[in-house]
Amino acid sequence: MAADRFEATYLIETPLDPAHVAEVLAGEQSCGTFTRVDGETDALRERARAVVESVELLDVAERPSLPNGWMQRRGLYDKPQRWQRARLRVSFPVANVGANLPTLAATVSGNLYDLGEVTGLRLEALKLPAAYRARFDRPAQGIAGTRALTGVHGRPLIGTIIKPNVGLSAEETGELVGRLCAAGVDFVKDDECCGDPDHAPLEQRIRAVMRRVRDHEQRTGKKVMVAFNISDETDAMRRHADLVQREGGSCVMVSLNWCGYSAVQTLRRHTPLAIHAHRNGYGALSRHPLLGFSFQAYQALWRLAGVDHMHVHGLQGKFSQTDDEVIESAHDCLAPLAEGLDDRVLPAFSNGQWAGTVPATWDAVRTDDLLFMAGGGILGHPDGAAAGVASIQQAWDAVQHGESLSDRAARSPDLRHALDFFGKKAG
Structure with a gap:
């Protein structure tokens, strides 16, 4: 793992292409939103965007685990679907967060639980480079x-x-x-x-x-x-x-x-x-x-x-x-x-x-x-x-x-x- 990035691992469930969902997730929690906006230059994205490191396909469910109004509005619940589960590994630039614990928590979780593209999302693991971990508090005893x-x-x-x-x-x-x-x-x-x-x-x-x-x-x-x-x-x-x-x-x-x-x-x-x-x-x-x-x-x-x-x-x-x-x-x-x-x-x-x-x-x-x-x-x-x-x-x-x-x-x-x-x- 690079010294200037930390990694989060997620379990997701979606009827969409998991690789696409992974990119949505990475963009949502770094410099992106649902559309390209003014000021979001290629140079900025190169510096600040989260990166999808891997997508591992898992099992397929017969029905969605959680309700989802976004999918209902698009009629995705009205026809048979494959509710694909996958494990995503995403890395984030340390510089996006710094030694700010509430913002770190918001970055690796936050609005991800409300993403319309998923019917399940769980933060499974967090991995930090040593130099970044050292910027936070340690046990006193x-x-x-x-x-x-x-x-x-x-x-x-x-x-x-x-x-x-x-x-x-x-x-x-x-x-x-x-x-x-x-x-x-x-x-x-x-x-x-x-x-x-x-x-x-x-x-x-x-x-x-x-x-x-x-x-x-x-x-x-x-x-x-x-x-x-x-x-x-x-x-x-x-x-x-x-x-x-x-x-x-x-x-x-x-x-x-x-x-x-x-x-x-x-x-x-x-x-x-x-x-x-x-x-x-x-x-x-x-x-x-x-x-x-x-x-x-x-x-x-x-x-x-x-x-x-x-x-x-x-x-x-x-x-x-x-x-x-x-x-x-x-x-x-x-x-x-x-x-x-x-x-x-x-x-x-x-x-x-x-x-x-x-x-x-x-x-x-x-x-x-x-x-x-x-x-x-x-x-x-x-x-x-x-x-x-x-x-x-x-x-x-x-x-x-x-x-x-x-x-x-x-x-x-x-x-x-x-x-x-x-x-x-x-x-």
């Missing part, structure tokens, strides 16, 4: 920094989520976090639905929680990382992050899709705290196979904003993603965005996780560079949260040493009780 802040080495970080999701007062939240610290957890995060509620104002919650975290560190030497949900308008997020830092915290959480690229970039440049990137709402952008974003492209754009952790959901979990998609997402997070740069982020496994999903996770990724989060899998353990944490620790230790969970459970009651209790629910 990433994997190595998160390990240093928590003191966890040689195994995954084990985390949990505040449950109940909402409803606890600030002091009740602080007391729960104190119990979770005592239980041996490495990481605690707010739920995405709990930001700054009337019953537990964020400022009060930060102070109540961090008092327990500091007390636990003084007693044990272990500092638990807490990801406070500071999602808000930009100035408020900066104020919240400052308070977390003054109180001795090390992490904040942001709901990416609802705060936006610019707000997250501003936050990154404002604070050294780890940014735990929550992707809630990603399903609206991804669940249809011919619309939206693949995770590779999605996480690439957000990593340019400088986040440190990325949610990938969990194996055998409660959400709609297949295990293959979760595995691929984790590998995306653990791969550099460009050669020669270590800008990897920590994949955060969550949703329906417990000790019994550890083997599948280990078999899939074969690395301990991950955050394994369990809400009910810890707080719902029949013997309490401490036993829930211990059961997951025992499961990870077992798989890392090539031991089956059943063998380890024979001498580890916490794990045995988790398998008995949650295994019945999973079955």
Whole structure:
């Protein structure tokens, strides 16, 4: 790939010639429109136009995946059609965009989803030259920094989520976090639905929680990382992050899709705290196979904003993603965005996780560079949260040493009780 161009890969569906559609797409997202206009000289087009690098024909569908008023107006739905699917690779001049993340996102996606020539379009992948990637923000902490802040080495970080999701007062939240610290957890995060509620104002919650975290560190030497949900308008997020830092915290959480690229970039440049990137709402952008974003492209754009952790959901979990998609997402997070740069982020496994999903996770990724989060899998353990944490620790230790969970459970009651209790629910 040329140093002065970046590439995007698309999956499209169309009754038209895919090569023609590819040229329409390239023109629409660079210097062109539906007709040649005054000032669009050959020299300008040579300098600024996106280039179709390849067109790969795939399968043919019997019916269109998405409605399309443009095609209806032209009568294309009124007669039999071949709804051809194809993979396009298009390169864009770096100079068209510069180090401008919102414009980069608009260039590789933007109005493409409204093109009349397609009945499906999905941004599958984004590839950046190293020099261009280096112009954007990087993680402030990433994997190595998160390990240093928590003191966890040689195994995954084990985390949990505040449950109940909402409803606890600030002091009740602080007391729960104190119990979770005592239980041996490495990481605690707010739920995405709990930001700054009337019953537990964020400022009060930060102070109540961090008092327990500091007390636990003084007693044990272990500092638990807490990801406070500071999602808000930009100035408020900066104020919240400052308070977390003054109180001795090390992490904040942001709901990416609802705060936006610019707000997250501003936050990154404002604070050294780890940014735990929550992707809630990603399903609206991804669940249809011919619309939206693949995770590779999605996480690439957000990593340019400088986040440190990325949610990938969990194996055998409660959400709609297949295990293959979760595995691929984790590998995306653990791969550099460009050669020669270590800008990897920590994949955060969550949703329906417990000790019994550890083997599948280990078999899939074969690395301990991950955050394994369990809400009910810890707080719902029949013997309490401490036993829930211990059961997951025992499961990870077992798989890392090539031991089956059943063998380890024979001498580890916490794990045995988790398998008995949650295994019945999973079955």
